[in-house]
Amino acid sequence: MANQLNLSIDRSSPVPLYHQVVQGIEAAIHTGILEPGSRLDNEIDLAAQLNLSRPTMRKAMDELVRSGLLVRKRGVGTQVVSSQVRRPLELSSLFDDLSNNGAKPTTDVLTFSHDEADDPTREALHLPRGAMVYHFTRLRKVGGKPLALMENWVRDDITPLTEELLGSQGLYSVLRNGGVNFRLATQRIGAVVANEYQATQLDTVPGSALVTMERTAVDDTGRNVETGHHVYRADSYSFEMTLVQR
Amino acid sequence: MANQLNLSIDRSSPVPLYHQVVQGIEAAIHTGILEPGSRLDNEIDLAAQLNLSRPTMRKAMDELVRSGLLVRKRGVGTQVVSSQVRRPLELSSLFDDLSNNGAKPTTDVLTFSHDEADDPTREALHLPRGAMVYHFTRLRKVGGKPLALMENWVRDDITPLTEELLGSQGLYSVLRNGGVNFRLATQRIGAVVANEYQATQLDTVPGSALVTMERTAVDDTGRNVETGHHVYRADSYSFEMTLVQR
């Protein structure tokens, strides 16, 4: 019983073949054509069906295994993971995440300055003494309701930042448009209770629970572009992720 | 100026060649032989130096790029990421994490039962009506200081669980010894303020900040093996991770 994937591979597309396969199988899983727990045909047959070589097919399946949609067992086969897999934590800003989910986030820029970096910031961004950074705090709302209070520091030798830019789109979007290719980020997630200031800004009461995130992002040239400290209302936000065993 | 990696590849070892290369380069980076920001030789030369084929070399470098230790740019080359990369969030238990860091964790089993699963648990573990599960709560301490309060549910058709087992080692260790091969887990991290019970157990005061984690783990046969809800003292624990852009 071969499962018909009905994928169409466009060899003239600039999209790599293996990635077209990834997208096709992802779509098949999400639309239910491939049911959770069902077994796929073996790699060689699948490659033959799509007129691809086995390594290309394997590369596609590797990605799907890494993202947790498939599990492979030698000598047995490959099957669709039964549970619904969440998207992994993306290297994107909260703004993008919310927009992608159909929400309409807004941003209030509370403070904005262009100053000499203090010691912790210099260390986080690997900057020399006397270097300048943008420093700003923003309040992110969804549907008029405050969700996150964000304080960030960005090195100033990349692209000019203005209050207007930050008020209209996400930080990562601004930086990407400025030519930054993010490669990785280190982040730490914890918890605190809201102080007076945070409670006021987030429209809650002092003593309520907040999720905290500290993040430093690195671009493809190895520069530490941005570091920040964010707090989120715990009743409105949590970090969800999928871990895959290597 | 070729950098001499001085890797020795053992072709008779059962460890795959590409993984030996991964380990070798990881070691070189951690010992400082490869400095942050330095460029590696190109793939073809490296493969030649180690008497490997280019695909094998690429597979090794792929892993290192994925884990965030290297960045590659087409037409330019591959370089060591400047910032120190933390270990990614592993699919392991808190007990293992602490042990690996040299700590000596202890576990108090507060409650332990073998009951019929309630509705939320049946849904989380994809169990039929009337299925039985182990249900237990544990208190994890380090150096006598309470760190985490953990409540878990485990399906009972895998391996027998006892209070004694859970008191002496981590849950994941017990399950792995029972033949479970974990493949992935979905988890959600948030925050709450401690209630009276949590505060008492964790030796803190009601109203202090706690980090929460809910997790469901899936094994290589697609079974949802374990689900749980943990709370950690926010002053002693946070989740640290590295995100890599794909």
Place this chain on the structure above:
DNA sequence: TATGTCCGCTTGATAGGACATACTGCCTTT
């Protein structure tokens, strides 16, 4: 009938080649 061995199926690992594409820097041209 029960047990142990073997074989076929499937994924895992490795090799080597060919061509595509992006980036850098040099060289030519204006």
Place this chain on the structure above:
DNA sequence: AAAGGCAGTATGTCCTATCAAGCGGACATA
């Protein structure tokens, strides 16, 4: 001298091939 094009280099993609290793069922034997 500045701007544009071109060549070199490195990674990206894709192919054909081959052997290794784990798993499960079939088959033969005690």
